[in-house]
Amino acid sequence: RGCATSLRLALLATGAAALAGCNRAPSPEALRAQGRDLWRFVERHCVECHNETDLAGDIAFDKLGPDEVAAHADTFERAVRKLRGRMMPPPGGTRPENAETDAFVAWLEATLDAAAPQPAPGYVTPHRMNRTEYANAIRDLLALNVDPATLLPVDGAEHGFHNIANALTVSPSSIDQFLSAARNLSAQAVGNAHPRAVGVPYSIGNARAQQFHVDGLPLGTRGGGVIEHYFPADGEYKLNIGDLVTGAWWFNTEHENTLVALLDGRKFFELTIGGGQDLKELDQIRAPAVDAINARLKNIPFTATAGVHRLGVTFLHRSFAESDRQLYSQVAGGGQDSVLTVNQIEIFGPINATGLSSTPSRDKVFVCRPETAATEKSCAERIVASLARQAFRGAFNADDLPRLMRLYDEGASSGGFEKGVEHAVAGVLAHPKFLYRFEPKPEGAAPGDSYPLSSVELASRLSFFIWSSIPDAELLELAAADKLAEPEVLRQQVERMLRDARAETLASNFAYQWLGLGELDSLAPDPFLFADVDRDIRKHFVTESRLFVDSIFRSDVSVLELLTARHTFVNEALARHYGIDDVYGTRFRRVELTDENRFGLLGKGGVLLVSSYPNRTSPVLRGQWLLENV
Numbered sequence: 001r002g003c004a005t006s007l008r009l010a011l012l013a014t015g016a017a018a019l020a021g022c023n024r025a026p027s028p029e030a031l032r033a034q035g036r037d038l039w040r041f042v043e044r045h046c047v048e049c050h051n052e053t054d055l056a057g058d059i060a061f062d063k064l065g066p067d068e069v070a071a072h073a074d075t076f077e078r079a080v081r082k083l084r085g086r087m088m089p090p091p092g093g094t095r096p097e098n099a100e101t102d103a104f105v106a107w108l109e110a111t112l113d114a115a116a117p118q119p120a121p122g123y124v125t126p127h128r129m130n131r132t133e134y135a136n137a138i139r140d141l142l143a144l145n146v147d148p149a150t151l152l153p154v155d156g157a158e159h160g161f162h163n164i165a166n167a168l169t170v171s172p173s174s175i176d177q178f179l180s181a182a183r184n185l186s187a188q189a190v191g192n193a194h195p196r197a198v199g200v201p202y203s204i205g206n207a208r209a210q211q212f213h214v215d216g217l218p219l220g221t222r223g224g225g226v227i228e229h230y231f232p233a234d235g236e237y238k239l240n241i242g243d244l245v246t247g248a249w250w251f252n253t254e255h256e257n258t259l260v261a262l263l264d265g266r267k268f269f270e271l272t273i274g275g276g277q278d279l280k281e282l283d284q285i286r287a288p289a290v291d292a293i294n295a296r297l298k299n300i301p302f303t304a305t306a307g308v309h310r311l312g313v314t315f316l317h318r319s320f321a322e323s324d325r326q327l328y329s330q331v332a333g334g335g336q337d338s339v340l341t342v343n344q345i346e347i348f349g350p351i352n353a354t355g356l357s358s359t360p361s362r363d364k365v366f367v368c369r370p371e372t373a374a375t376e377k378s379c380a381e382r383i384v385a386s387l388a389r390q391a392f393r394g395a396f397n398a399d400d401l402p403r404l405m406r407l408y409d410e411g412a413s414s415g416g417f418e419k420g421v422e423h424a425v426a427g428v429l430a431h432p433k434f435l436y437r438f439e440p441k442p443e444g445a446a447p448g449d450s451y452p453l454s455s456v457e458l459a460s461r462l463s464f465f466i467w468s469s470i471p472d473a474e475l476l477e478l479a480a481a482d483k484l485a486e487p488e489v490l491r492q493q494v495e496r497m498l499r500d501a502r503a504e505t506l507a508s509n510f511a512y513q514w515l516g517l518g519e520l521d522s523l524a525p526d527p528f529l530f531a532d533v534d535r536d537i538r539k540h541f542v543t544e545s546r547l548f549v550d551s552i553f554r555s556d557v558s559v560l561e562l563l564t565a566r567h568t569f570v571n572e573a574l575a576r577h578y579g580i581d582d583v584y585g586t587r588f589r590r591v592e593l594t595d596e597n598r599f600g601l602l603g604k605g606g607v608l609l610v611s612s613y614p615n616r617t618s619p620v621l622r623g624q625w626l627l628e629n630v
Contacts, residue, residue, distance in 0.1 A: 026110060034107050035066030041104040045089050045096055069108065070115030080108050121450055127165040127437040130155040132509050134181075136469035136502070137434075141391055142189040142425075143360035145228065145308065151181040161513050163464075182429035188230060189361040190422040191306055195232040199240075199348040202227045204313075210341050213586050217314045218265065224314030224342045231304045234357050237349030241297040241313060244273060244340050245282070245290050253279055257340045258316040261300065264309050268302045274340060307359035313342050365425065376417045380408050384424045392433040393463075394456035394476050404428060437464070455484040462494065467502040468509050498554050507550035514629060515549075515601070517542050519610050526615040532577060533609070540574040541606030543588055548604065551590070563600040563630070566593050577605065602626075 026034070042061050049056040052063055059075055069076050082088040083105050089095060129137060131148035138144050153174050156167035202225075204210075210223030217226055231237065239261055245253060256275035260267050273293060281289035318339075356362070367386050370376040384404050389396045407427040412420030428434060439457050441449075453461065459479035463471040471479070475493060483489045497503060512518065520541060525533045547569035552561050569590055575583035578598065583591065593599060601607055611625035612618055 028114065031107070031111050031114060032067065035069070035111065038104050038107050039066045041096065041100060045094065048093075049090075066111075069111045073112055073115065076108055076112060080105055080112070083108075118450075124439055125165045128168040128170060129435055129437075130162045130168060132505075133163070133464060133468050134435075136467065136505065137391075138185060138429075140469050140472070140502075141364070141387065142185065143364045144185060144189055144230075146185065151177065151184070153177055160516060163468075178435060179430050182426040185429060186422045186425035188232075189365055189425060190418055191356045191359065191362055192232055193356045194353055195350060197349050197351055199346045200229065201344060201346045202229075203344055204342045211339055213317075214312075214314065215586060216310065217312045218262070220317050221260070221314040222317045223339060224259075224312060225345075226310055226312035226314075227345075228308055229311055229347050230308050231306055231350070233350050233353040234303075234305045234355050235350030235353040236301060236303050237347060238351065239269070239300040239302060239311070239313075240346040240348065241300070241342065242344035243294040244297060244342070245278075245293050253282060253340075255318065255339075257318060259297075259340070259342075260314060260316065261302075262312045262314075263302060263304060265312075269300050271296055273297075305357040305359075307357065307361070311345075311347065313345055315340065365421065370417060376412070376420075377405075377408075380412075380417065380421055380424065381405060383421055384408065384428070387425060388428050388431075390470065390473070390476065391428050392431070393437070393460045393470055394479055395433050395438065400431075400433070404431075437461075455479040455482045458484050458490075462497065466494070466497045466506060467500070468505040469502060503554055504546075504550055506553045507546045511545065511549040511553075512542070515545060515607055516610050516625070516629065517545060517606050520606060523609060524614055525609070529615055537573060537577055538606070538609070540571065540577075541604065541609065544569050544574060545601070545604050545606050547588060547590075548601070561600075563602060566599050567591065568593055568598065568604070574605075601630075 047062045050059040050061045052060040064072060064075075079088075083101055086095075086101070131152050131154075134152060135146050135148040138146055153171075155162040156164075156169060158164040158167040162168075204225035213219070213222050214224060214226065217224065241259075241261075244259075253274040256272050259269075259271045259273060261269040273296070278289070278293055281292070365383060365387065368379045368382050370379040381401065385396070385401055388400055388404060392400070404424050404427045408420040408424040410420075411423030415422075432438075437460055439453065442451055445451050456476075456479045459471045459475045462484075463469060463475060475497075478484055478489060478493065484493065520538045521535075523538075548565070548567075549562070551567070551569075552559070552565060555561075567590055569588045570578065570580060570583055571586050571588045572584050573586075574588075575581070575591070579595075580591065583589070593603075595603075597603055607625075608617070608622075611622040613621065
């Protein structure tokens with residue numbers, strides 16, 4: 001009840017039965033000795049009403065003693081709640097000093113905890129990975145960043161969470177999608193030296209956001225967008241930019257705009273569009289001029305190596321004027337309203353594939369290279385075993401390898417060594433040991449028996465909770481040696497995992513669902529009363545909450561700081577919404593708050609929005625949210 005107030009200690013207390021850093025419970029003899037001294041509190045302040053004659057609340061403390069607390073646990077649990085809330089003694093009675101009450105309550109809690117039976121852990125069903133966990137596992141296993149929404153079906157949810165085993169059911173259609181995802185991802189990880197040229201379209205975003213600098217693009221630019229694209233092979237590609245001029249007279253062509261395209265931050269294309277000659281031709285030639293201008297944005301050549309690269313299309317920042325119009329409409333968040341807008345781009349290729357460079361994914365897969373045809377099979381076995389050992393989270397055994405190597409043989413017979421490896425990798429990704437977390441019953445355990453988790457199973461639980469992903473090599477190595485059963489090793493691993501960047505998922509995944517921030521997109525605040533609560537500010541609410549919760553979870557502070565912390569994270573747009581006038585730019589940064597109404601989670605705009613009506617606050621909705629979530 002008392003010591004596990006930080007996330008770090010709470011995780012440790014969950015993972016082990018007793019740890020030196022938190023297990024400070026006094027011995028039974030010490031508790032009995034304290035009870036004889038502290039029972040005078042009951043005699044002075046409770047027995048007057050709670051006795052065999054008056055029987056207030058159906059309780060007779062005069063017939064009980066300090067050694068009978070465990071036998072009447074329900075009665076004394078009620079007493080703990082009443083005393084903690086200072087609801088007893090009732091108004092008019094002699095009220096004891098707070099220190100005296102706190103000392104008695106602490107003894108009661110320690111006595112009740114010492115006498116409590118071990119709770120039944122319940123029944124654990126096989127736990128399928130959800131979409132977030134699947135994407136993170138693919139990232140850690142194959143160094144591929146994927147959008148799980150394009151690969152897998154929507155996950156079921158219970159109590160607002162998408163990682164509840166009972167909700168993660170599987171249908172025949174789901175199985176087809178998991179198999180298809182396994183084939184696609186294995187082909188992407190291994191690569192293809194001679195892929196077919198295809199066009200991949202991307203939508204950039206809304207027009208209003210294009211008036212400002214976009215994260216991921218160079219300073220001195222504004223608008224546009226940046227995307228991460230998987231290039232299947234080395235070679236030549238073409239960039240097609242959606243039409244920027246859509247009519248013979250368009251309000252944003254009166255100024256020259258310089259468009260640039262960049263690959264991994266390096267410019268490979270620049271074009272000036274609008275103003276001058278373009279404006280003259282639009283006025284005099286009209287429709288043919290529209291086609292000619294937009295044609296300059298098509299079939300832009302560039303070269304790229306295989307793998308994932310960041311491609312950006314943006315404009316040089318033309319002016320710092322608040323508006324280009326003679327009469328400016330005073331709308332919050334405006335500025336440079338006469339600007340061109342990139343709506344869509346397409347990447348086409350490869351046109352002339354020249355081979356496959358080393359990529360992070362290929363480096364992950366090919367831990368060896370066969371020097372001769374005779375060594376291909378043994379190298380493939382090493383590759384498959386290495387991947388399966390990590391993918392199956394320590395549950396890989398001798399029976400698994402022959403089955404996966406049959407897939408290798410099938411692929412190698414038609415396409416050679418790399419095609420065989422691709423088929424085997426697909427088999428790993430479609431295997432139940434990858435998709436599900438199993439915790440089999442130990443030999444000799446009878447039905448209904450409780451039994452401790454093995455170190456391997458504990459490693460998987462820790463990893464999926466803290467990282468929403470599979471365990472890494474260090475955690476698996478310690479689990480295989482049964483080291484996680486040692487409290488100090490467990491403590492070290494929890495602290496290491498919390499320091500890792502992957503622990504950010506505690507905020508972006510767990511806290512996002514816990515706080516119900518997924519509802520923000522479906523809400524429609526009154527546009528007349530809250531005109532600035534648009535889609536952009538709602539995205540900022542989510543970012544603010546994620547960064548704030550992450551700052552608490554990954555610091556060794558009390559979890560109560562979630563409700564009381566005096567800092568938050570804002571960029572310029574969100575700072576203006578909150579009335580903070582000394583923050584500039586799109587980057588989120590930590591600021592110290594002076595308005596106590598903004599302290600903690602209950603002062604965050606996203607939390608306030610999901611617990612309100614469209615046109616006003618609601619104590620009922622907010623109270624319900626508080627009771628259910630906090």
